[in-house]
Amino acid sequence: MSTFGKNIKVSVFGESHGEAIGAVIDGVPAGFEIDMDKVLVQMARRAPGKDKTATPRLEKDFPRVMSGILNGVTTGAPIACVIENTNTKSADYSNLLENPRPGHSDYTAFVKYGGNNDIRGGGHFSGRLTAPIVFAGAVLRQILEKKGIKIAAHISSIGNVYDSRFDGAEISDELIDTLNNSAFSLVDGSVEEKMRETVESARKDGDSVGGTIECAVVGMPIGVGGPLFSGIEGEISKAVFGIPSVKGIEFGAGFDSAHRRGSENNDAFEYKEGKVVTKTNNCGGILGGISNGMPIIFRAAIKPTPSISKQQETVNLKTKENTTLSVKGRHDPCIVPRAVPVIEAAAAIAIFDMLG
Amino acid sequence: MSTFGKNIKVSVFGESHGEAIGAVIDGVPAGFEIDMDKVLVQMARRAPGKDKTATPRLEKDFPRVMSGILNGVTTGAPIACVIENTNTKSADYSNLLENPRPGHSDYTAFVKYGGNNDIRGGGHFSGRLTAPIVFAGAVLRQILEKKGIKIAAHISSIGNVYDSRFDGAEISDELIDTLNNSAFSLVDGSVEEKMRETVESARKDGDSVGGTIECAVVGMPIGVGGPLFSGIEGEISKAVFGIPSVKGIEFGAGFDSAHRRGSENNDAFEYKEGKVVTKTNNCGGILGGISNGMPIIFRAAIKPTPSISKQQETVNLKTKENTTLSVKGRHDPCIVPRAVPVIEAAAAIAIFDMLG
């Protein structure tokens, strides 16, 4: 299903080339001011058409709020937003029901929905559905900020070009602010050019490229989460894997910790300015599934965009023969930059839900 | 919370040195034969004390079934099992409330539970709580097998020693069977000695070491899972992160796909013996969150056991001063071998829940 949460319910609807997409956020408490301009900034970070890393498809993506916010303040009723689909070119997708695109949901959706799903533009599986997720996250993170919790992510790698990682023990408000307002979020801005070259090179080859995104949640109260199936890692994963193209997630040292000894990986405790902190943050701010007050750090692996114009092998489901295919239409050679605010939104949704 | 699932509810209870641990599995359909000997094999794979990689603590870990199975057949009522705690040495843990062990839940649990949690042996956070998870998985996978679904995992790495990965496109029944009955599950048995040396070397240093586990779910029907928040990746992650010490998960090519181009990462479709298959399995059997009929493949990162006898820095929560600590007691220098059946169990629980 396309609904997330226990204490809140975020219900995402819509198909890429249908009437509209949107989301309902049920369970948001009343009395919080929501700055709609800040919401639009987040949606703009995700919006396509800003530069060569993104699809040239232009959308307005203006979220019309149907309920739940009155005079800029949450009313306690579900917050519903609708984003009309205005710029749709459906002719491109006509033969996809027959020839599933490798790396896409075409084949699995065809089997699951018996051919009744809306294939145009990927339908409900389209990356476009991340727009309402960003909307939901942009609303919820404003409330989290009033509780002292900030969320920031950056492109940690594209192809083999790496940004610096967060210093897990110390992430400044300035850095968070810069990342939150950037369309190409980086800790070390100097790698941007190389990353763009990597994307451009793939684009010229009719190909695409993947990457990773690192995200930090700063200001978490100690004691959120719980043992076994209520751990923070599981909750965030459930939300983050809800984003198309995510194929891996790791917390703190993550897969690196698998190569380490305990003496290297354990984070020493110390008192600092009267507070218990850890000297390092290999645990990503989570011990026993519960927040320890340090930044929560995770990285998500984003696979290369499956839509490529290079010729690929596929099958014809009608003739039951092998065939080839080249994906036409407007596609991002690399979705990682635009996925940064989506990852932040998923984190915001998960954290909000956990805080109850 | 310690309860998992939507269509089934697996509720795990108990504290390491309390009266008993156990699980209730609610929602299992009636009429399935359960071979209790097969359940005991899985529990034995997880049980400690088998060799030098594991703690010498001896336990019987015999699961007493209280309800839900009559004459070896499921009755439709919740299946409850109780495992008595018999061999507990609590004196070892007396000062942990004051001096939290690095890498453990001691500090976060102390804050969350206000010092009321049962600290003895890690209480509800103990690795011992994975015994009822294995029980639940061992019951559910027998039902999955009747539907043609098999699950097998192996130690894919310990420290820097690697086992061969699964061939994602083809995993034989023989291999599955071998892995399912091994206490040190490997695809390529020749690496066992090196792995054991790695563990033994850590043990001698009063240290520990981490690793990774790779798991395959073979025989999945096509069309299970769904878009956005109902994807298979999210469901499996929620269960797998329920296992203490897991800090990362990736599906198919996972983090490797972040370095790739789409043309390398997309899995070509082809007709093979009348069925649509993919030539490679970089997607780990999941496209758009939905199973495509190929084996579901994931890898979990297991951090090194935090309990080490080497001296570590910590704090005294009473005196509010920095101090040091050396963890005494019986601990595994590497929990990866014993975690293999636990990962399989978590996968079984998640898959069973998804099948509805």
Next chain:
Amino acid sequence: MSTFGKNIKVSVFGESHGEAIGAVIDGVPAGFEIDMDKVLVQMARRAPGKDKTATPRLEKDFPRVMSGILNGVTTGAPIACVIENTNTKSADYSNLLENPRPGHSDYTAFVKYGGNNDIRGGGHFSGRLTAPIVFAGAVLRQILEKKGIKIAAHISSIGNVYDSRFDGAEISDELIDTLNNSAFSLVDGSVEEKMRETVESARKDGDSVGGTIECAVVGMPIGVGGPLFSGIEGEISKAVFGIPSVKGIEFGAGFDSAHRRGSENNDAFEYKEGKVVTKTNNCGGILGGISNGMPIIFRAAIKPTPSISKQQETVNLKTKENTTLSVKGRHDPCIVPRAVPVIEAAAAIAIFDMLG
């Protein structure tokens, strides 16, 4: 929250005088034809302004389907509908934040939402929010009908005027069809005049009147539901109490059975045309929480509309003094006739969810 269900999620949003109201129905399988004319019939049955029992407020209440239905067939994606609020007269409600109306949610909502809720027209608590519920029910019942399950309700009483009850053992398709297409659904049409007189008499007095609605679900497969907290009674109740003004529910003989002996109340089994049936249906088609194949029968108590023009005692929350109030504006003196399709919709939603 305003979200219902486990296997489906029905998320209702909107405020009476806000931009729009609507619903998202997540989890509806693909491939079912939905006749939108039939949906409109159900919405028309609930719509106000048809006669003197209803408010003269005219609305178009046209549900715009945003996603999930393509060319009249469900696509498997969430079905979202938006109903614009066009005919709103908000001036009437200006002083309600200060003087809560007896019998309304004004006071409890004021406390819960700290005065931030949208009070206009009752906001999210308005009976208008039952329109999207009817939409959801009208879609889902078409799918249920394809599985042989029909749902029909009637006004079983208004004030002290009673309709005949369903014959629990035998409900004809003709009766179901008649009830499903009536704006004043009765088993025995001859009581309509007396019922209308009762309503009209209350209206003339500036007062209102309550009633009961009886609902039948015919064609249920045997074996749906389950023991303890998964019983059909609980599931239907959860949905039916979701409708404003419902204050009681009973299944089969319900409260009457409390006066009976077991020998009167037990339903004798017999073989009839090769099928096991019961001679009577005091259990309302439910034994041990599970359907027995007989019609599921329940009755809901609807309290009199709290909005009355008669003077009532209330408090002024600002001055903290007692005061009086007369509710102005357009209100139904009896909502029971319009509530009939809403009860049917709630039953459809609950049954659909239970069928998984």
Next chain:
Amino acid sequence: MSTFGKNIKVSVFGESHGEAIGAVIDGVPAGFEIDMDKVLVQMARRAPGKDKTATPRLEKDFPRVMSGILNGVTTGAPIACVIENTNTKSADYSNLLENPRPGHSDYTAFVKYGGNNDIRGGGHFSGRLTAPIVFAGAVLRQILEKKGIKIAAHISSIGNVYDSRFDGAEISDELIDTLNNSAFSLVDGSVEEKMRETVESARKDGDSVGGTIECAVVGMPIGVGGPLFSGIEGEISKAVFGIPSVKGIEFGAGFDSAHRRGSENNDAFEYKEGKVVTKTNNCGGILGGISNGMPIIFRAAIKPTPSISKQQETVNLKTKENTTLSVKGRHDPCIVPRAVPVIEAAAAIAIFDMLG
């Protein structure tokens, strides 16, 4: 399923004549003292064998706490209790798989579970399963009491003998205390004899008799619950219909309000000792699904015990012929007195879950 709750999970397991019954209560916060003697009092109120209204079957029903309580204080881990089944006489039930008892779950369970369910003593459908529900309620209500919330119920009717109803506006601590410690809870003790005669008369006739139970939750904070599907009525109903034999529930004036006019049914607000109260409590303490600070009042209808020794008509599922049956064994002619603490427990579970 046999699991209840969102913020807590109460998972009830066991079969009447199996190894044991019990419950796991997941999600209880740490640090609350639990007086086990008070728990035993509640279990004793439910226990059979006290007098002629109850079955002579003697049970110890001693709940062994496996986890979650250490030195009388909740630890934050799931609270698990196991009650061994010691006094089981299974021979009585041998032919029930063939001849389903009218009014019982025998037939529906047979169809649902394909004959694999444990039929002995009713298996998982047995009234005995209410013992762990009472255990769970008895634990949770002690925590509720620390928050100022008290719960009390009484037999409001047996057959046609009625106790006085609660004065919904004012329920004294003394009355609550008396009811909570009685095995035959009545507001007006003088009706006990007539009620016992009604039961005894049914017993002598080889028959049984039903009744109603009225329950009050006093001290509810204002603002608990919510609109539509999160109303208090729905939450309590879901828990109360989880109790076998409940066939109806009403809140406040309930079905009576269906006969009334709004001017009679609306509860006037007034300031009393600086607090907003209502003069009457026809709404049962709930407006718009939300608590208004007055006692929450509901009544549940309990059907007559279906097990009667009188001859009844049934079918033989093997021969497919009509036949007759007389239920032998030990059965309560009226379960209403013993159901009082069960209703209180269900209310406690529902309220606790709602408070989050």
